[in-house]
Every structure is written in C-alpha cells, then in structure tokens.
Amino acid sequence: MNSLPHLRDIFDRLKRGYHISLDDEPEFSALVARFDEYAAWFDALGLKLVRHEREFFYFEPDNSENVPDTLPRIAVFSYILIDHAANQGQPIEEFIFGQNFLLTALPHFTLDRYTALLRQVDVNEVKDLGTLLNHMERIGWVRWLGEEEFRFLRPFHRVFSKCLELAQTAQATVTEADLQLPA
C-alpha cells in the first residue's frame, strides 16, 4: 500500500480542499486506476476520499461549525451564474462548461438584485470576483487562461449536485406539506 504512486502530492493537494480532475495529471490517472487502494489508505487516517460520478476526486469535508468566509462567496457567485444561464434559456451545464468566460463580462453586476446578494458576502466589485476566482482555482474549480479569461473545470459539478439537492429538499418539503391533514 505504501507503494501507491504520487501519494504525497495527492494528499498534499486534497488536504487543502483541491479537487483532482482530468486536468491534473499524473495524479488523476493514478486515482482512477487505484481508487479503492487510495480510499482505504486515507480511510485509515479518518479521511473519506470521494469519487464524484463526473469523475473527479476530493476529500469529504467535515461538518465544521466554523465556515470560512470564502464558502458563502463561492456559493453566491455560482448560484448567480446559474440563475443567469437559466434566464438565458440555455442548458446550464452547456453554458458553464461550453465556453470560456471573461472576468469583466460576468453577469454578476448586471442586475441590482445580483449586486445586493453579492454585497451580503462582501463582494463589491469586479476585483473581488477576481479574488474569488483565484480561490476557486486553488480548489480546482476554475482555471485561468489569461489575465481575464478563465474556464470552469469539471469539479464545478459539485455546485450542480448541491442545486439538485436543494431542489429535491424543497420538493420534498412541498410534498410533505401537501400530505399533512388539516387540523
């Protein structure tokens, strides 16, 4: 088990919240080839290695009470982008992964509603979006292609999974409410 290749690099990345995906070679191929062995190795340390159905890897986060400031920012940023794509009538996944984005052309400050939502998480200008994207690059969700141009990487599917989870929860709540008999 100690002969697992790139173990140190893989651990070093994953422990910082990085998501290893197709663009991260040779670590990605190593994880794909021997996922079970890596998972067992990390399990012994109390860490759960997750293999997402869209084929990328990350450590399952613990349910810490202390939420870093960046998480709400990333969430609001991502949800706004999805909301914008939905309003354009485009399939969401195609919109996110089918193009490169320009920092200055992002829709986040095009509507007052979006601006107000971003202000709640202390994102007040385009420069702050750049900082946020830098953080998202550090966890393997985006990749800068130039000074202003970037694209989303496959681990952004975690946002979609979260959205589906939220939608299902809401639908389940509605169904439950419908089933309740009047007092």
Add this chain to the structure above:
Amino acid sequence: MKINPQTFFNFCATHSALLRALADRGGEISEAEAMRFIRANPATVEELPETAWRGLVRNQILVPTEPGAQMHVLAEPVSRLLGYLFNDANPATPEMIQGYVLSLETTGKRLTRALDEEDVQQVKFAFEEINQALRRIHADLDETHSAILTELAHYKTERARVSVREKFRRILHWMERYVEPMIEIVRVDGPLRAVLDETERLLRGAREEALFNDYSALTLNQRFLRLVAAHALRVFTQCRKEIQPLYESLRQSSSIAEGAARALEKLQNEGLSRWGAEPLIGVCALRFQNVPGDAGIGLALRRVIEHPPEPPPVLEFAAEESAPDALVRRMWVDSLPERVRPALPVEDLLGWLVEEYPGKDTAQVLAGFTRLMFHSDFQARFGDTLARAYPTADGALQASPVKLASV
C-alpha cells in the same frame, strides 16, 4: 351557403400572404383588426381593403363566431388547409385517437350485426367507415409526428430569451399531454391495437362468409389495419426517443436552476446570518490541532532568536537600615491612645499633642488628633474658650480647644 371553388381558390391565389398572417394569428378577430391585416398584407392585384374584406367573408374564410356576431374566426376547414399548405402540423390529442378507437368499436359492432343478418349493404357501409377512420388515424399520426419534430427543432434553434424553467414546462407539456398518453393508447396491448385486431378479425370473417365480394377493398383494409397499428407505435416511440434527451436535459437544468434560485431567494429574504450551511458547498481544509507545523515551530524559534536581550530585574535582599517613615508615622499614631490615657482628662487635646510632640509636622499632628478624637475609649468635646494658635514643626494650626476624657 355553397362556395364556388374557382372563386375561392382565385381569391386564395392573390391573398396567400394575408391568409398566412391570419392563420398565424389564430383566435377571434374583429373587422377593424382584419382590415389592418389586409393593409399590412396587400393582395397581388390592386384592390381596395374593403374588397378584400368582402372576399374573406364571401368565401367563408372568416366566419362569424356565432350568427350575427361582430367577431370572426378563421373557418376550421380553411385553417386545416392552410396548416397543410404551410406545413403547420397540429398534433392529434389522445382524446382524438380515443375517439377513433370508439368509432372503430361502434363500426365493428355494426359490422358484426350486419354479418349476422347477412346485410351486404350494411357491411359495405361499415367497410367504408373503417377505411375512412383508418385513413384519418394515419394522417393524424403523421401530423402529430411532424408537429412534435417541428416543436423540437424550434426548441433547439430558439434564440429568444425563454428561461430554462419555461422551456422545461413546455417540453413537459408535450411529454405529458401527447407522447406518454399516446403511447399508452397505441402500445401492443393498448386499446388501439385491440380494436384494430378485432376489426381485422371481422374483416376476415366477412371474407370467409363471402358476404362482401370486393376482395381488393377487403385486402386493402386489412393491409391498412396492420400498417396503422405498426405506424402508430413507431411514430410515438420515435417521438419519445426524439423528445427524451431534450426532456432529460431540460429537467436537469430546470432542477439545477430551481436549486440555485431557491438558495438565492433565501439569502435575499433572510440575510446571510440565517442562510445557514445548507446552501454551501463544503470544501475540505485539514487543520492540525495541538500539533504545530514546521512553519509554526520555525516562526516561534525565530522570534526567540531575534528577540533583543534584556537584563533581568535585580532584587535587593539586604535588610532595611532604618524603619520606613510611613511605618514610623503609623506606629506613632497607633501608640497615642496608650500615651494619652495617663494624662486624662486633657483640657486641650491639640495643645497636649503639640507640647508632647513638638517635632511633628501639621499632617502628623492632625492624624494623631483624629485618631484620639474618634477612638472608642475616649470622648471629645469642644471647650468654652476661644480659638488659639498651635505651632507645629512646619507651621501652625488655629483651632478651638477640644477636651478629651475617658468614656
């Protein structure tokens, strides 16, 4: 009123743009609005708008919604003809196909009765009705297939800003309204196939009992029956195959969009403090508690190494050579009650103090005076004599004499 076909088609030939516009609009239309359409879509021949209006009414292209009404609608036969001409297919609803099924069942019963009664004329009528129903089913299936394909192409090429959720609702409508119920009707064990099989059995019976001599019509109907059964299933299976990927894609997108919208709505309504952790996407960040990392140890060592040296404080352990002034003052004050006691009663306390302790300064004299005056063993009171001066080591006090006695 009978329409002259020649006149009708001549009018249509010169007003095709107008007819297309009216067909696209659909619904009820007033004369004023029709006139606007006429002006916007002029005929290929020169004529007054009023002439075109009269032509529309005379040829029964536009008919009143009810006798004497001011509002008009495009006549249904014309609408169907235009749909056919402009390739605007209308999908058949499941109820329409159900209607054909019921019609075939009724015709089948009549055919059964005619066969029992050996009524050749009724058999012939039933054959014609079956043939007509089958042709209609076939045509409607084709039209439905065409309509669904057109709608799908429209979705894929649509450039207008229609939200994903709206698109999903529309595609869901097509799935739930047309495709799925229709498949239920036309599947191999569904009602359409059952009635077609029954009709075929009756046709075969008619042939065997030689009640109907038009064998070519019999063969045609039988062939048509099998064709319609297979065609219906193929059409809707194909429709489902076409629509399913788009349906899945839009359903996925719609759910994703719904989740994002709900999260944003909650943030907007309740604020960040009540947003909670549910909408967040957790990311692992390992922190080693109680175990300092190399960087932390290095920093601590560097701080120690780089801290400027400072001499330690020096404590004086040698014994005091003389009692501190404060202690001497305190001890003197505390000794006064015992010292004054033998001299009681004292007629002038302040005078006694300055006489007994002439070296004491004003503050010490007053401290001693206070100590004795408020002591619980003694009682002090002002005398009747006038105020006098009391010299101290650093000045003088002016006061009325106070007498001190034991309690």
